[in-house]
Amino acid sequence: MNIKIVTVIGSGTMGNGIAHVFAQNGFSVNLVDVSKEFLDRGVKNIRANLDRQTKKGTLTEEARGATLARIELSTDLAVCAKKSDIIVEAVNENTVLKREIFQTIDANAPPHAILASNTSSISITEIAATTKRPANVIGMHFFNPVPVMKLVELIRGIATSDETFAIVRDAAIALEKTPVEVRDSPGFISNRILMPMINEAIFCLAEGIASRDDIDTVMKLGMAHPMGPLALADFIGLDVCLSIMNVLHDGLGDDKYRPAPLLKKMVAAGYLGKKAGKGFYEYQS
């Protein structure tokens, strides 16, 4: 199957980036959200990111225009699903919401269509089980910011077919991304490794082993990480970090994944990181 028409559900941080890269690489894209206001905000981000590319000289004015012309906006998911070869879901990380969406797209998409989720932590096998086509369901986990980050984790649920995997792998390559193959497991690979590191940095801070700045400096200068783990936790959102640690702890049943009490306390206080103006660091809005 040749993918031509793509529907992206959710025009937030990840969805507008996913729509951007599909459209830039020649696919026709329907971008769906619950209101015009959210869609307008998504397109505003896409325009700003395309502008950055044209200023840097990595995209021509003509290609910028063609990219925008390939994106259609809609609030009608059922109509968009009916004409899609692949649907990439990027709504909020909420199992109940994702189940509802997968039931709607399963009921409306043509039989050949592939249903993909950009979830960071929810089981692909569980999402697939809510549909009548689990062989066509796969995780397509992009990284933020999508137009810049080269990695896509492709997560195979228990029933994902080889054909589905191959089609989505080829699509990721057509987007100039590097796909990796991962079996469905809590946190996949990226968050299975990243989140315990962030959690351990929070334990070190709480135990007074080193200051915030020194912990981040160790990982930046000693390990060549572009950002220290505490700054990165702020960037991701401490609530998101906590929810992923809970998924690892529940799913793997090992106490080495227990969330740091300081992380829980900060989330309870509303110190969610950059988006809240305060996390391990302070931010001006």
Ligand SMILES: NC(=O)c1ccc[n+]([C@@H]2O[C@H](COP(=O)([O-])OP(=O)(O)OC[C@H]3O[C@@H](n4cnc5c(N)ncnc54)[C@H](O)[C@@H]3O)[C@@H](O)[C@H]2O)c1
């Ligand atoms: N933010 C990240 O760094 C990141 C990285 C990788 C994966 N993810 C995953 O990507 C997904 C989206 O995350 P995000 O950060 O873009 O969230 P976000 O909150 O920025 O965007 C979610 C969007 O989904 C829309 N939405 C909600 N219900 C909808 C519905 N019924 N129909 C259509 N649209 C609907 C919302 O209006 C919103 O615009 C999540 O599963 C998240 O775990 C996020």
